[in-house]
Amino acid sequence: MVVKKPWRKILYENQPYPDNYTDDSFLRDLRTNIKPVSLGEALWGATLLLEEFCTVVAFVLVYVYLYNEWIQPQSIFTISSVFTALGFVFYRLVYSKDVQVNLGHDLRTLLIFMVFGHLFSPVLHTLTDTVSTDTIYTMTFFMMVIHLIFFDYGVSAAIVSNSLSLSAAIFASICLASRLSSAYHAFILITVAVELFVLFPLFRSKIKKSFYIIGPLVLSDVYFLMNSSVLFMIVFILTGVFINIGCPVLFVRYQKYKSNIYGPWDEAIVDDADSVIEGRNK
Amino acid sequence: MGYKICMVSDFFFPNMGGVEEHIYNLSQCLLLEGHKVVVMTHSYGDCVGIRYKTNGLKVYYLPIRVFYNQSILPTMICNVPLIRNILIREQIEIIHGHSAFSALAHEALVIGNLMGLRTVFTDHSLFGFADASAVITNKLLQMSLTDCNHWICVSHTGKENTVLRAKVSSKRVSVIPNAVDTCAFMPDPSQRSSEFITIVVVSRLVYRKGVDLTAQIISEMCSKHDKINFLIAGDGPKRGLLEEIRERQGLHDRVTLLGSLEHSLVRNVLNQGHIFLNTSLTEAYCMAIVEAVSCGLQVVSTRVGGIPEVLPEDLIYLTEPNVPSLIKTLETAIDDLKNNKVNCPYLCNLRIKNYYNWENVSKRTEIVYQKVMQERNKTLQEQLWSYKTSGVWPFLLAVSLCYLMLQFLEYIYPREYIDIAKDYNYKKKSKEKIY
Numbered sequence: 071m072v073v074k075k076p077w078r079k080i081l082y083e084n085q086p087y088p089d090n091y092t093d094d095s096f097l098r099d100l101r102t103n104i105k106p107v108s109l110g111e112a113l114w115g116a117t118l119l120l121e122e123f124c125t126v127v128a129f130v131l132v133y134v135y136l137y138n139e140w141i142q143p144q145s146i147f148t149i150s151s152v153f154t155a156l157g158f159v160f161y162r163l164v165y166s167k168d169v170q171v172n173l174g175h176d177l178r179t180l181l182i183f184m185v186f187g188h189l190f191s192p193v194l195h196t197l198t199d200t201v202s203t204d205t206i207y208t209m210t211f212f213m214m215v216i217h218l219i220f221f222d223y224g225v226s227a228a229i230v231s232n233s234l235s236l237s238a239a240i241f242a243s244i245c246l247a248s249r250l251s252s253a254y255h256a257f258i259l260i261t262v263a264v265e266l267f268v269l270f271p272l273f274r275s276k277i278k279k280s281f282y283i284i285g286p287l288v289l290s291d292v293y294f295l296m297n298s299s300v301l302f303m304i305v306f307i308l309t310g311v312f313i314n315i316g317c318p319v320l321f322v323r324y325q326k327y328k329s330n331i332y333g334p335w336d337e338a339i340v341d342d343a344d345s346v347i348e349g350r351n352k
Numbered sequence: 353m354g355y356k357i358c359m360v361s362d363f364f365f366p367n368m369g370g371v372e373e374h375i376y377n378l379s380q381c382l383l384l385e386g387h388k389v390v391v392m393t394h395s396y397g398d399c400v401g402i403r404y405k406t407n408g409l410k411v412y413y414l415p416i417r418v419f420y421n422q423s424i425l426p427t428m429i430c431n432v433p434l435i436r437n438i439l440i441r442e443q444i445e446i447i448h449g450h451s452a453f454s455a456l457a458h459e460a461l462v463i464g465n466l467m468g469l470r471t472v473f474t475d476h477s478l479f480g481f482a483d484a485s486a487v488i489t490n491k492l493l494q495m496s497l498t499d500c501n502h503w504i505c506v507s508h509t510g511k512e513n514t515v516l517r518a519k520v521s522s523k524r525v526s527v528i529p530n531a532v533d534t535c536a537f538m539p540d541p542s543q544r545s546s547e548f549i550t551i552v553v554v555s556r557l558v559y560r561k562g563v564d565l566t567a568q569i570i571s572e573m574c575s576k577h578d579k580i581n582f583l584i585a586g587d588g589p590k591r592g593l594l595e596e597i598r599e600r601q602g603l604h605d606r607v608t609l610l611g612s613l614e615h616s617l618v619r620n621v622l623n624q625g626h627i628f629l630n631t632s633l634t635e636a637y638c639m640a641i642v643e644a645v646s647c648g649l650q651v652v653s654t655r656v657g658g659i660p661e662v663l664p665e666d667l668i669y670l671t672e673p674n675v676p677s678l679i680k681t682l683e684t685a686i687d688d689l690k691n692n693k694v695n696c697p698y699l700c701n702l703r704i705k706n707y708y709n710w711e712n713v714s715k716r717t718e719i720v721y722q723k724v725m726q727e728r729n730k731t732l733q734e735q736l737w738s739y740k741t742s743g744v745w746p747f748l749l750a751v752s753l754c755y756l757m758l759q760f761l762e763y764i765y766p767r768e769y770i771d772i773a774k775d776y777n778y779k780k781k782s783k784e785k786i787y
Contacts, residue, residue, distance in 0.1 A: 079508045081529040081637070081661045082707035089526035089716055090502075096522060097512050335478035335513040338633040338656050338673035340564050 101332040106325050112318035117284050118223045120314045121274060124287040125266050126214050126239075127306060131294045132262050133246045136255050140298075143258040154265050157273050165276050183264070191247075191257035198248040206245045213242035217267070224275065239267040354387030355721050356443050360460040361450035362423045364393035364411065368615060370639050371451045371476050374530055376405075381714035383407050388775060390442050392435070394424050394456055408776035412438055416456070426455035428462070428750045432757045433765070435463050440770045446721055448472045449500075452479075452489070458496040465499045465735060466755050470724040473497055474504040478513050478636045478657050490517040495742040499735050501724040504528050504717070506637040507658030513636075519741075526720055529662070531713045532642045534705040536616070539648030539697035540623040548581045549686060552625030552649065554618055554640050555632070557588035562631030562654065564590070567597045568675045569629070573682065574603050580686075585621045587612035622647040627685050633673060635659055641668065646704040648697020650685045652678070667700065 074086055077093045107115075135141045158176070166172055198206060220235040243263035247256035274283060288310065295303035359379055363371045379389045384407070391411045403411045414434060419425035439447070447464035449457030452475055461471045480486050497503075497518055503525040505511040515522050544550065551573070555561040570582055584594060584607065591609065598607045613621065622628065628644035630653040637658050641651045645667050653659055654673040662668075671681040688694055730738075732755060739751050 079661055080664075081507055081527070081658075082664060084712065089528055089719065090523055092522040097516070100512070100516070331481040331516060333512065333516075334509050335634060335636075335657055336480045336482070337560065338562075338654065340562065340633065340673060 097333075099334050102329050103325070104330070104332055107322060109318065109322045112322050113314065116314045116318045119218070120310060121284055121287060122218060122221050122223070122271075123309070123313060124284070124291050125270060126218065127291050127295075128287070129239075129243070129263060129266050130210075130214075130246075131291065131298070133250075133259060134298055135294075136250055136259060139251070143255050146262065147258050150262050150265055154269060157269070161273055161276065187257055187260060191260065192253040194244055194247055194260060195250070195253040195256035196248065198245050201245075201248070203249060206249060210242040210245050213238040213245070217242070222271075222275075224278075236267060239263065243267075354382075354385060355725065356388045356445045357382060357448055357721070358390050358392055358439065358442065358444040358446070358460075359448050359450065360392045360454075360457045362394055362454035362456045363451055364391055365405070366396050366399060367422060370530070373615065373639070374474075374476070375450055376409075377531065377533065377710045378714055378717060379409050380407060381710045382717070383409060385714060385718065387718075388442075390438075390444070392438060392456070392460060394418060404776070410442075410776065414456075419455070421453065423453055424455045426458065428459060429753055429757060431456075431459055432463055432754055433761055435460050436467065436758060436761055437765075437770060439464065439467060439469065440767055441773045443772060444469060446470045446472060446724065448474065450474045451476050452493050453477070458492075461500060462496055462751065462754060463758070465730075466732075466751070466758055468729050470721075470727065471500045472502045472504060472720060472724060473500045474506070475510060475514050476506055476636060478510060478634050479517055480634075481517065491742070491744065494518045495739070495744050495747050498742055499730075499738045500524075501727055502526065502720050504720060506530050507661050509658040509661065510636040526716070528713055528716045528720075529708060530637050530639055530642075531708040531710045532639065532646055532704060533710065534646050534701055534708075537619050537622065537643050537646035537701070537704075539646075539701055541648065541697055543620075543623045544626060545581070545624070548579050549627065549689065550581045550583050550625040551627045551629050551682070552583045552585075552622060552644070553629050553631075554585045554613075554621060554644075555630070557584075557586050557590040557594065559590060560633055561588075562633045562673065563588075563593060565631040565654075565673065565675060565678060566629070567593050569631070569678055569682070570594070570603070570607060571597050571601055572675065572679055574601065574606055576679075577686075580606070582607040583610070583621060583625055584608065585610040585613045585618065618643065619647060622649060625649055626689055627652060627682065629678075629682065630654065630659075631673070631678065632656060632659070638662060642704060642708060645700050648695070648700045650689065650694055652681050652685050654678070667695065667703070 077085060077087055077091065077095075079093070079095065132146060136143060136146065162172065162176075201209075216238040217235050220229060220231045220238070222230045222232050222235065240260075240263060243260055247259045250256050250259060277283060291306060292303055295306055359375050361371060361375055363369060364375060365372055375391060379391060382389050389409060391409065393411065393413060394416045395413045400413050400415050403413065405411060414431070416424045416431060438444075444464075447460055447469055449461045449471070450473075451457060457473070461473060464471050479490060481490070494517065498520065500520075501524075503514060503518075503520060505514050505525060505527050506529055508527055511522070511525050511527050514520070515525055553566055555563075557563050566584075573580055574582075582603075594607070594609060598604060598609070610621065622644055626649065628641065628649040628651045630638060630641050630644075630651065632638060632654055633656060635657040638653070641653055641659070642662060644651050645663060650669065651663070651667065652669045652671065655670040656673055660670060669681045669685050671677045736748055736751065739748055
């Protein structure tokens, strides 16, 4: 009996095997679920969502305090400005190269915002004045949900849209501003909104995940919620636990039902040529 | 007497590409073997109706509008009367669909199955599994093609891919590579420049063909070596990128962009080069590199998809799909060229002729046809059962509706009243004349 040559995975020879022959090596290069996410990674990753959720809660708390006149708008302005200034100094000193050049630009932006904010706050204050309060609160809720859904958590997904997320949050703040007692209150609320939804995410995107952000954020939220409503504090804590512990645990546990298939047919991933050209021309 | 075969695909002449070339050449070879072959495709511009090509290859250009990307709108039921009529008129026994992107092929295969004909499907491309569009396309493919009698893939990697995404038994999938008409790709070293080393790229300029890599390689190679020119044939959305590189670095005299070319002119371009560069990111079977080797060029290519199976190691320089390793391999190829360590172009041509020719392809396809003709007829129940395995229940309704329409058509337009087309008087020419 003639011993057959072993089958080879080539096309350029007519091998003594039928065309529909399937060798033992069939699908040898198949890989499934290359890198499973560990529990630690999942827990850390979920803190990004929790951070943004806490930011939204913090903003609503500011509104509640202003609305009920539990605190003077002036003191909110002072506190938030101090934190923003501290964050700004830290951000510029640690993460930018030439502070001098940027400083003038930053100050100009700040000035423009203050002047135009003050000028337009009466308009913004009365913009949604005629809408009933229930509608305003529902609208705010949905806008904040949209903000959380489309927010850029640092994952490249098709759903991420910075502009939509930011617009939703600003729109929510304008809705809420109309419920406040004066135009000055409205100005303060919008200032806080800009600080929380524009500047704070910029700051966090550099720092990435850190206990020093998530910890104080959660604790202050809990403290102020406790002062206003114990029920909502409990709801907040339960939600936090669900987001940051429940969901990641479920995600990691149910990973085994996922089957991502990789093999030689996958498209190779290459760097974008544009970025390379840009880099060389600098 | 041979089989009566109907090739169905959205892609056929006057459109140009690998699938079109494949259908045309395979049909010609099957005609020579004494089979009856007709081609069914949708209309291209004013190219509607029946046309005859070389050797009496009959082509039906159906009057259906193009929907997207040269493919028709997949309605499942709208074209049932037309396709049924043609299948009966031409007394077709085997329907051979081509390309997973072709909606017409899918429709004809489903109708053919319901009419009790044998169906074969050739898959020309690879798909990933990672993104949403791939998930949907794979499901559609599985849905409409589970009932096919046999599948043909162009490479072993393609077979693995197809078995995974359409969930067919590997016994029902054959691997038959593409072929190249080596006579049309004869080497001609006299056209090469003796002063410069010319690197040729022939591909559509789209992302999947790795134009981003090509662009970076051009700029690096041109600044590193001064005796190297680039010659690029092909067109596409990424052309602007190459033009930009050329503009920024002032390489007008060294990088030539020829735009899209007719297939018959590709040989002239290839013969002007020393080295052929292929930067595809995914490829089931790369026709271009085989054509290049047939013209006697050294081939540098990325190691993706089915490319490692196509050529023996001494005819190709394989490398990883990134810029540094591609440049390194290109430099190896250039050194080999300078030290005269290259294969004789005419020997390359002969070897390719041995490896890949259309006669071989059509012989192997014939074996598939024989096999499917021996399979027994399936009952409607069995067919519906196999469609059910895809898990998309509504699709059963569509198939059932197709079946009811066929029965209804049988009543209002009975088989006996359809004229049978006269067979073209196929003169059996001697094969030497053509090859």
